[in-house]
Amino acid sequence: MNVALLRAVNVGGNNLIPMADLRAAFAALGFADARTLLNSGNVVFGGGRGGAALERRLESETEKRFKVRVDFMIRTAKEWNEVVARNPFPDASRKSPGRLIVYLLKDRARAGAERSLRAAIKGPELVRVAEREAYVVYPDGSGKSKLTPAVLERELGARGTGRNWNTVLKLAALLA
Numbered sequence: 001m002n003v004a005l006l007r008a009v010n011v012g013g014n015n016l017i018p019m020a021d022l023r024a025a026f027a028a029l030g031f032a033d034a035r036t037l038l039n040s041g042n043v044v045f046g047g048g049r050g051g052a053a054l055e056r057r058l059e060s061e062t063e064k065r066f067k068v069r070v071d072f073m074i075r076t077a078k079e080w081n082e083v084v085a086r087n088p089f090p091d092a093s094r095k096s097p098g099r100l101i102v103y104l105l106k107d108r109a110r111a112g113a114e115r116s117l118r119a120a121i122k123g124p125e126l127v128r129v130a131e132r133e134a135y136v137v138y139p140d141g142s143g144k145s146k147l148t149p150a151v152l153e154r155e156l157g158a159r160g161t162g163r164n165w166n167t168v169l170k171l172a173a174l175l176a
Contacts, residue, residue, distance in 0.1 A: 001175050002050055003080050004058060005104055006041025007071040007161040015068045017041065025065050029058075037170055041070070042163070044174040050076040055106070071159055073104045077175045084172050087165075088128040092137045097165035099141060103134040103152055110157030117155040122146040129156065136162075 026034035032046035114129035
């Protein structure tokens with residue numbers, strides 16, 4: 001099983017992809033048991049080996065079928081379980097799971113990314129960087145934070161998409 005996370009779909013009326021149509025597209029491509037979570041581009045599916053080649057294939061097919069260019073971040077079930085296990089903020093994930101965001105990256109974060117990201121923080125946010133993930137706690141919420149996705153991507157040196165801890169755990173449950 002795999003998790004596919006689409007970047008910036010169905011946000012603010014842009015990059016609209018109906019989840020039923022997305023599930024149908026996965027089935028047409030031969031992926032088993034495609035299930036979506038929420039309306040923000042989270043797909044759990046069987047088949048495929050993960051990796052950059054699968055991401056490129058799904059990006060290409062999505063552009064052809066839906067006329068939308070979006071990035072896919074794919075993680076295998078094993079990789080997803082590692083994302084959960086590596087959580088460096090267990091207290092935040094228990095007390096305020098909606099304020100712990102995991103940014104899943106297409107590529108590895110560049111060397112020194114955590115240090116430069118910490119230097120870029122202008123508020124109370126906390127951050128830890130793993131290989132292809134960044135965990136960010138937004139104590140005051142992410143809505144008004146200066147630590148935006150654009151800042152994260154610039155400092156991490158990779159494109160990505162964020163999911164709050166509640167969603168991370170719901171996706172883990174779908175994989176189980």
